Amino acid sequence: MVSFMSIRYLRTEESRERCAESGWYAFDLILSEGMDDDFIRSLRQVGGSFLYLPQLKQPFFKIESDYYMLKGVRGNDFFRMAVHGEHTDEVRRVEQMLRQNENGD
């Protein structure tokens, strides 16, 4: 497992833009610094289809399964996670994964 000590997970906030993920619960996972390519690639462990658009001014990524979705932009110190109501435990799973990566577990 790769360690990403430099980018630490800080906290999870309910997204201010709740309406944007209509029918979903949206959260922003706040990080200690802007995401780089290695960090974004590490998120693929979460599971699901992976979309990465490197040609954009600030590259965009999205990881999607049937009941959750992660998306963000390289350089931003947060990414968004949206889950269907009955799957909010998935947010806890991602938080735990980020902490484990920090520790190099």
Add this chain to the structure above:
Amino acid sequence: MVYLNNAATTWPKPDCVLKALNDAAAGLPQGQFRGTGSSIDVFAELKKELAALFHTSDPARFVMTSGATDSLNYLIRGLGIPADEYCITATEHNSVLRPLYNIPGIAVDPGPVVVPCDRHGIVDPDLMEKSLRAGTKVILLNHCSNVTGAVQNAKAVGEIARRHGLIFLLDTSQSAGCLPVDIDGWGVDGLVFTGHKSLLGVQGTGGFYAGARLHLAPVRFGGTGRNSRQITYDFQDPADIEYETGTQNGPGAAALLAGVRWILEKSVEKIAGEEHAKMTALIDFLENLPGITVFGADAKNHGPVLSFRADRFSPSDLSYILQNSYGIVTRTGLHCAPLIHRFIGSDPGGTVRISVSPFTTEEDILSFEEAMREIMS
């Protein structure tokens, strides 16, 4: 940052609006009663200017509220007419739908007549007239769609209302201040507006106009600053009823007054023309960008709003990319108008919406176009 979400709330505000807001909040409240921080009667001046803007002769018929939603709740509750006696359109906002479908005593099966719109968001007045039920008493029309920018023929709808002896309510949330509105000319009985959109005021302001044919029971009671010994009202006497209860938003009204005066000085027609030119440029660009579907492009008298979708992205993702990769603020989703998407073909994900104001620059539009070219390349 490029701001293209003016249909949600306009930004920036004119300097005179910010100054009026600050002066009213900072100024010593005038008088020994319920004064705001202003040496003039802000509310009386505001209503006078609103009457000029909306083309009606009696400023006293305007009632200030916290916005369009508050106004619609007031009108719908105050009229007390069951929902099944309303005729509305598929373009209505939840500020109309939710009161009609939820207020106890109003929310009655089978609910209102909902007149469909075409794929651009336009409602055919002839179809509306044919759709009226025998018991219909009220037509409630959204003047300008907050999804497609389609502008309805309010004059024709007003004529239908007159022919059938119906009350005509007009929701100008998206048109007040940026498109001509003619209360007396169109036979509008009740008009709803919000202060923080094209009237260039701040959030928490707005109001309604209640014409002489509107018998509106008060739905909120409290202090009004006059005749404090009176505790009960004679509901049969319109002159006895007070609608503006509780401490009013004086600084907000002062800001709105400055916004309305700014608009009157510039003229609604000129604002409409300038915004139309900006929207035409955006429509032309988006229609020629491969992979983009524009909603409302062919609508006549287009307001300062349009929606679109991209074949490669969900509206939510595209709006997210525009904001976080390019610093361009748009809005995504259903825009609190759930019915229209069935008719324009944007169910279930809704659209990305862009909207301009008098302060949207050519550079803003060029930045948006550049970003969209890169995203869609």
